[in-house]
Amino acid sequence: DARAKQLVGVNEEDHLILAHQSYKSGKYSQALEHGNAVYEKNPRRTDNLLLLGAIYFQLRDYDLCIAKNEEALAIDPQFAECYGNMANAWKEKGDIDLAIRFYLTAIQLRPNFCDAWSNLASAYTRKGRLNEAAQCCKQALLLNPRLVDAHSNLGNLMKAQGLVQEAYACYLEAIRIDPHFAIAWSNLAGLFMEVGDLNKAMQYYKEAVKLKPSFADAHLNQGNVYKRLWECSRRQFLVISVLCRHAPTTPWLTVILPLSTMSNASLIWQFIVTIRLYYVILGLWKHTITWAMHLKMLGE
Template structure:
């Protein structure tokens, strides 16, 4: 699943990049299918470069705080990023760019109710903010309401037909409902819009795997890694293929690569623990299960393995 924090069609994309270093996109694993959620942080409102003659000090302060929030977010310092966003929110609760970023941060912190609340606030101000619908869909999917998630993804796509991440996220939602043909169509639509979208390549690999097309799944994961060698989710998915085929040595290697690239990757730690367990290395397995629980305390499956 992907969370959106990217610019909408307000022609402020380049201006936003000048201020906050552009769009942040973070992939996080949401379940054992190793889907690829992405979060986009946007600055759709006027930036300093758009209004060089600002004299209102509080407006400058807001922009600088938001720039710091984006930097912290991109670095994975979500609580620090939230502190900056809260400071902006106290000054101006109507900034939709800040509300979108706050929603994304709450998603990363697994506070899905607050993610939904902040995006709903933004939509009260701007009812056509497609990224907010996409982010709410991600949160609802995490909360288990896949039907509502699909509804919101479709609204996001209606508002922005070329919203490739919403297409890819919709694909993973259809996957959960067992609607594999629609899932594959959505993934291909995402890749038609952006052939370099690693999330969609990885998700398409998951769909191929679900249909027993192992070689095709392998090719999808390899393509994602060709585009972005640091894409931890594709390493984890690749490891899963080898784990299921009984090649535990390669599975171990690839899960290790996944957690090296993404130390907070709970699913990869859990599966790495399973590989160690299968190899007769219980102490190493326990360490991995503990790391999975540290990252996601609500991860009851790790308790079962432990």
């Protein structure tokens, strides 16, 4: 086809440059085409094998990611980045212990490998080894203070220990360094979801999805926020349905249900309650005792 004909006349170095460019711009299928073209010309080129492994990782083909890195290591057993890539793949496949082993190997081969330190922190976190994870994050940030992954991972550690303000600061720092880092936006959303601010959680999950449309976890968590917002709206709907039958005053209602947290349906019900108040004001005394009983019931 036309695409294949275009690739025929491109030399090995240009293919590799185009593969890197496509990878950085998120065009993984195109990156794979160029990487495979290099592989056909020179299957022992380890930098291309490393890139192919990274491409397959982004395409969620973790077995091929591991296979390409193993090919590179068969040629160059000291290639630390390959161990780091394999560790990432094994972590996604759920074998955290093996991932940790490969991260440690990568760090042993290259002690200043800041990405490996940061990813090792993530693996330790998943094993519940929070102190070791924090040490790894701090080591990564000593090596590279602008490493957004490490800031975000450190934020996750702070959140796991209940240190909300510290976690918030870590996520904000990651976003300050790289406003397009979708993972930090998603983690920030998760923090607000935990503290119950669903509106901000939704706002930040939307930002994460906007920055990375293929971000499956952000899509899933966004759905969870929608569910919780619906449940809140449903509870408010039921409360206002009760209040509507007993003529509450608007000031009381806004104390119970702040406007900032009310859904459109709730606002409509508040309007109905307010209008009804004027129609029944002459008979309000009849409802005083009943209203007090319902307030007590709602308080319980």
